[in-house]
Amino acid sequence: MRLATWNVNSVKARLPRLLEWLDEAKPDIVCLQEIKTTTALFPAEEVAELGYEVAAHGDGRWNGVALLSSVGLENVSLGFLGEPSYEGEPAELTLIDEPGLRKPEARAVGASCGGIRVWSLYAPNGRTPESAHYAYKLDWFAALRTALAAELGPEPQLVACGDFNVAPTDDDVWDPAVFVGSTHVTPPERQALAALRALGLQDVVPTPMKGPHPFTYWDYRAGAFAKNYGMRIDLVYATGAVAGRVRGAYVDREARKGKGPSDHAPVVVDLS
DNA sequence: ATGCCTTATTTCATAAGA
Numbered sequence: 001m002r003l004a005t006w007n008v009n010s011v012k013a014r015l016p017r018l019l020e021w022l023d024e025a026k027p028d029i030v031c032l033q034e035i036k037t038t039t040a041l042f043p044a045e046e047v048a049e050l051g052y053e054v055a056a057h058g059d060g061r062w063n064g065v066a067l068l069s070s071v072g073l074e075n076v077s078l079g080f081l082g083e084p085s086y087e088g089e090p091a092e093l094t095l096i097d098e099p100g101l102r103k104p105e106a107r108a109v110g111a112s113c114g115g116i117r118v119w120s121l122y123a124p125n126g127r128t129p130e131s132a133h134y135a136y137k138l139d140w141f142a143a144l145r146t147a148l149a150a151e152l153g154p155e156p157q158l159v160a161c162g163d164f165n166v167a168p169t170d171d172d173v174w175d176p177a178v179f180v181g182s183t184h185v186t187p188p189e190r191q192a193l194a195a196l197r198a199l200g201l202q203d204v205v206p207t208p209m210k211g212p213h214p215f216t217y218w219d220y221r222a223g224a225f226a227k228n229y230g231m232r233i234d235l236v237y238a239t240g241a242v243a244g245r246v247r248g249a250y251v252d253r254e255a256r257k258g259k260g261p262s263d264h265a266p267v268v269v270d271l272s
Numbered sequence: 273a274t275g276c277c278t279t280a281t282t283t284c285a286t287a288a289g290a
Binding site: 037182 | 289
């Protein structure tokens, strides 16, 4: 079974490349982030022609996530219980669909696919460590931890994949000195990842296609990809039961090349 | 090294991304 996660930076802008990549890589389960469209406008028919069922969760211009599966797609969750919303102020914890409260952004979709509970996640950026968005980011991770903990039973087959917008270690950025004072590398953000790992989730670190670092994101600007000025922020966090099935994992750097790429590359994981 | 931002929208300018 092949599992993949990819921040496509607009599923509509990326549709030709997405379809081509699905046809080549032939993943069974795909977690997409930043679809940047609504649930209704997700190109479900196009991916269905390649044999995928779809669970999309999008609300417009920003954010948006989706799950594609050719091995079944059941018990779909749009968002998670306790997911905070962003209101431009330090976030409050709100319940999904509770009347009178702002709906959470479209940052999480879960489903059971081929015997595995799968989550496609797009963590808030955080913007700057001083911003309300950063507090929201930490709140979002705390709520995610609680929601995932509630799904973990004995020998759970669960994987949380996506753009976590956190580089787990200094080795996961091209130059740690450049990131001093920036989001994505602060101790509280890394603590948020550690708290997920404390649930029993393991970081499935992919093999880089080139060089020593399995970066997954390179800025569009200043030739960052050509210089390999990247970050590893797209992660696969798997329970031990899933991690024990991993037979290989890699970053598909080829998908970052050429005309009209996403600024992120897919992470591909093969399971026995 | 696979080219030196890109996206959607309240569009000819802006906000956001990380």
